[in-house]
Amino acid sequence: MREEALGAAMRASIPMTKGFVEAEGIVAKVDLTDCSQCGLCWKNCPFGAIEDIDKNPHIIEALCKGCGLCAADCPKECIQIVHYGDDQIAAQIEAALEEKPEEKIIAFVCHWCALGAVDIAGVGRSEHPANARIIRVMCSARVAQKYVIDCFDRGAAGVLVAGCEFPTCHYITGNYKCSDRLVRLRKKMEKKGYDTGRLWEVWLSASMGPKWVATMKEMTEALGLVPARKS
Numbered sequence: 680m681r682e683e684a685l686g687a688a689m690r691a692s693i694p695m696t697k698g699f700v701e702a703e704g705i706v707a708k709v710d711l712t713d714c715s716q717c718g719l720c721w722k723n724c725p726f727g728a729i730e731d732i733d734k735n736p737h738i739i740e741a742l743c744k745g746c747g748l749c750a751a752d753c754p755k756e757c758i759q760i761v762h763y764g765d766d767q768i769a770a771q772i773e774a775a776l777e778e779k780p781e782e783k784i785i786a787f788v789c790h791w792c793a794l795g796a797v798d799i800a801g802v803g804r805s806e807h808p809a810n811a812r813i814i815r816v817m818c819s820a821r822v823a824q825k826y827v828i829d830c831f832d833r834g835a836a837g838v839l840v841a842g843c844e845f846p847t848c849h850y851i852t853g854n855y856k857c858s859d860r861l862v863r864l865r866k867k868m869e870k871k872g873y874d875t876g877r878l879w880e881v882w883l884s885a886s887m888g889p890k891w892v893a894t895m896k897e898m899t900e901a902l903g904l905v906p907a908r909k910s
């Protein structure tokens with residue numbers, strides 16, 4: 680896609696013009712113990728931040744942007760993201776669904792455009808149901824399939840994945856990869872007897888507060904929830 684190619688070229692040009700690279704604290708870490716050397720991680724990283732060294736992945740931290748795509752898709756769960764590890768996200772899911780999970784929507788919201796839209800909705804004091812519990816991720820690509828299944832297994836009424844509106848993504852292709860993953864996840868859910876109608880997605884630019892509000896209203900109604908009020 681032309682936009683993705685342009686985005687990649689622009690990002691690649693930044694270190695060239697600056698003459699140095701700023702490493703980010705939120706980076707991937709790999710533990711090779713269970714690695715099957717499948718190569719998914721180094722083939723898919725949008726930033727070329729994973730080297731294949733004798734079929735073993737090696738993270739180049741100076742290039743890693745911490746999107747979480749590699750961690751979410753690693754079939755052997757060998758990769759963690761600093762500050763956004765599996766344990767940290769699982770703890771948030773558990774806490775959010777501790778009480779009355781059947782009344783709640785877990786919303787995985789990307790830190791960039793989607794969270795911007797949520798903020799706009801909040802600043803505008805738009806009236807909308809407060810059934811969602813937001814779990815922030817850097818990119819929608821961080822939302823592993825197991826997080827969604829965990830939410831449903833804990834009784835969540837619904838799960839919403841919110842990322843940047845296409846074709847833009849802070850991580851070049853993160854939203855596309857997330858969208859593809861959700862297609863695969865729905866197929867898997869169908870086979871296992873989960874109700875795929877409880878898994879929603881929305882793609883937002885930072886100015887789309889009204890779209891977030893509309894999604895909250897639609898989802899709450901479609902799931903048959905009593906609209907919660909902000910406390």
Ligand code: SF4
Nearest residue numbers: 714715717718720753
């Ligand atoms: S995706 Fe996981 S299992 Fe596959 S090579 Fe990378 S770290 Fe190893």
Ligand code: SF4
Nearest residue numbers: 724743744746747749
């Ligand atoms: S996919 Fe994302 S988190 Fe993983 S190494 Fe590449 S930039 Fe870092």
